[in-house]
Amino acid sequence: MFVILVYDFDKRRVSKALKIARKYLYWVQNSVFEGEISEANYVKLKAELEDIIDPDVDSVIFYTFRTQKYSKREEFGLKKGGEEFIL
Amino acid sequence: MFVILVYDFDKRRVSKALKIARKYLYWVQNSVFEGEISEANYVKLKAELEDIIDPDVDSVIFYTFRTQKYSKREEFGLKKGGEEFIL
Numbered sequence: 001m002f003v004i005l006v007y008d009f010d011k012r013r014v015s016k017a018l019k020i021a022r023k024y025l026y027w028v029q030n031s032v033f034e035g036e037i038s039e040a041n042y043v044k045l046k047a048e049l050e051d052i053i054d055p056d057v058d059s060v061i062f063y064t065f066r067t068q069k070y071s072k073r074e075e076f077g078l079k080k081g082g083e084e085f086i087l
Numbered sequence: 088m089f090v091i092l093v094y095d096f097d098k099r100r101v102s103k104a105l106k107i108a109r110k111y112l113y114w115v116q117n118s119v120f121e122g123e124i125s126e127a128n129y130v131k132l133k134a135e136l137e138d139i140i141d142p143d144v145d146s147v148i149f150y151t152f153r154t155q156k157y158s159k160r161e162e163f164g165l166k167k168g169g170e171e172f173i174l
Contacts, residue, residue: 029146029148058164062159075146
């Protein structure tokens with residue numbers, strides 16, 4: 001399935017969150033990641049983020065799609081990440 | 088159609104971008120907006136953001152969906168925005 005992940009972590013935790021998210025998804029913009037992911041890895045990714053989250057401060061949203069058939073993606077301005085981008 | 092907007096504007100332009108995005112969509116997290124939008128308003132929203140963007144610095148991504156049938160949304164941690172949230 002296809003996933004878009006957006007998060008907002010306090011700066012004390014954001015580098016940990018970045019490291020976790022990049023294990024599973026592509027970084028596309030500050031705090032935004034996307035990619036194809038298996039159900040098993042999606043469960044792992046959520047669990048790893050839940051391990052570090054402070055639920056009173058941080059925020060995580062996952063949008064998951066069984067198909068990309070009905071989606072379109074338009075980007076303008078600086079292209080900051082993507083599949084071909086190595087940080 | 089349903090739109091998810093994520094942006095990354097330089098701090099000199101981010102308040103303008105926020106003001107524009109909130110005319111059309113709901114704010115859900117720092118730099119993340121979503122909502123149902125007409126094709127006409129989608130064109131307007133893009134034009135307004137393109138008016139202020141510095142394409143060498145700023146970044147805007149739109150994910151558009153004709154249907155939400157195949158999508159799921161999971162959120163954890165602090166709920167920062169949403170339809171019921173008035174800034």
